Amino acid sequence: MSEYMDKQREVIYLHEAQARLNQLSFEPKTVSVSLHDALNETLAKNISAPFPLPNFRRAEYDGYGISDVTDLDSSAQYEIVGEIGAGDRFTRDIGLNETVKLMTGCRVPDEIVKVIPIEKVTVYEDKRIQVNENETKANITEIGYEVEQGQVILKAGTQLTAAKLSLAAAFGIKRIKVYQKISVGILTTGSELIDIKSTTKEGTTFDSNQILLTLLVEESGGQVVLCDTVSDDLDEIDRRIVEMSHQCDLILTSGGVSVGDYDYIAAIAQREKLLFNKIAMRPGSCTTAFCYKHVPVIGLSGNPGACFTGFYFLAEPMIQKFRKQASRLVYKKMTLAQSIPQKNTFERYLRATHSYGRVQPLAKNQSSALQASAETTCFIKIPANTHCTKEMEVDVWLLPCR
Incomplete structure (x- = not known):
């Protein structure tokens, strides 16, 4: 089975994978919420001033x-x-x-x-x-100096900040329509994974990817409605994806996307509407995406570094699209603080820190390395087959909330 799947994998670039996901259509729902519950949400309907501001001299x-x-x-x-x-x-x-x-x-x-x-x-x-x-x-x-009666004060599509919500409050507006949070299911796979409440045993690993993905989804404006960890069992993984598809707008999985005998996410993807299962990037080259019926499933690597990187470049833009927002990653050009002599046939997206226009790749950047993610403030793109020298200008994506 693994040999068959490997032969069927079409290698595409990261921007092509992003484009295929972006072509998926969403129909976000709207919901009426109080101003206190609207912070960072996206306004779904224009708000017009019911009276001028100020409404007296x-x-x-x-x-x-x-x-x-x-x-x-x-x-x-x-x-x-x-x-x-x-x-x-x-x-x-x-x-x-x-x-x-x-x-x-x-x-x-x-x-x-x-x-x-x-x-x-x-x-x-x-x-x-x-x-x-x-x-x-x-x-x-004078009356109406700031805002005239009937003037649009907040446009649909606006991400609501504290200052914008205070403007609505100045007009006595109590509730507003926003786009409903995307409902996300998270499924981490691997017989070696144990819950953080459990006692560790030899050969087992605490499931850090589950808490990572849950909090990244929430930080990005999504809502985790189902979350589970399953062993490497094809029928059980299949059953959980089916269950999640009934309640979720998006499913994120971790693990099981490579070409091994127990990589069952990859096997399930083959029989569904496959979007991609091989990206010319390190880490996370085996990241997979498919649609189960109408629900997109993004299969991220089980390696923590690849899972972290893959979320920001593939899952985070999907969550923002559902909210009618652009990805929160900020693209910049910066200079390298050190040379990177190693070459790779694939593009590399290294975790790094940045300061005053310079970027410093973190020392332990392997796909399996977990600690680097905790220190990451940006990603550096290293082109394929390229030896990068110190002071070389490179593509950088700044992380939000860092």
């Missing part, structure tokens, strides 16, 4: 409001006839020689044409002020 500073412009004369004096605080209403008429003390953010009466800042007046004990310095600005924010 607003004082920009603490000061005194006047209804004429005679403050050009430094001897101008006004009688203080009242005070308006934030949230107060003032109904008394204000004459030409009268003034009202105003607090920042308060409603400014219609007859007031200018607010003289406190520091530009002298206040006398008999409730009079004298203007000491000319004020050229009105210091009043």
Whole structure:
């Protein structure tokens, strides 16, 4: 079986694998959520202002409001006839020689044409002020200065940040429509894997890929609805994929994609709608993708380094597509801090750190190396059959949240 599968593998480049996944169509659902639950989600429907902002004439500073412009004369004096605080209403008429003390953010009466800042007046004990310095600005924010009524304040497709949600709150909006989180199933395979709650035995390995993929999915904006670990049993793996396909929009597996006798994900992929099962990249050349009925399945390597790398280049863009967002990986050109003399017939995507436009590949970058992922802030692309020298410019993808 393994020999047959190996012969059937068409080698494609990473960008081709990404393109094949990107061609899959999704129909994201929308859901109404509170503002508190909308952080980092994607807005599904335009939001328009139900009223102008501000919806009243607003004082920009603490000061005194006047209804004429005679403050050009430094001897101008006004009688203080009242005070308006934030949230107060003032109904008394204000004459030409009268003034009202105003607090920042308060409603400014219609007859007031200018607010003289406190520091530009002298206040006398008999409730009079004298203007000491000319004020050229009105210091009043007029109705609708920021936003006009009916204006779109947040467009569909916007990723919602705290500041954007606070804008919605400023209009009294309590709930908004966002795209529903993609439902993801995670299946790690391998008879050697044990749960982290178990006691380790000789020849067994704690299942670190399950927690890795679960948290990466959640960090990327997805929702893990099913998660399981199974031994190298074809029927059991098949059964779990069938179960997950009924509840998930996307299935991620770890392990079982190589050409060994127990690599059953690879075997299942052969009989389904295969997208690819060989990528010209290291690590993760045997990464596989297929569709079980209508649900895409991305079979990542069981090696932790390859699983980590494969998630960001293949699974993360799928999760973002479901949210109507682009991948969060940021592409840059940077210079190598050291030479990389080793060559490979495939493109290599090395885990690395970056600082001030320079990238440093991590020392232990083998596919099976786990610790390097914890230190990774970016990936470096090393072209096939290339000896990279120090200071050479290379392609780099910066990781989010690093």
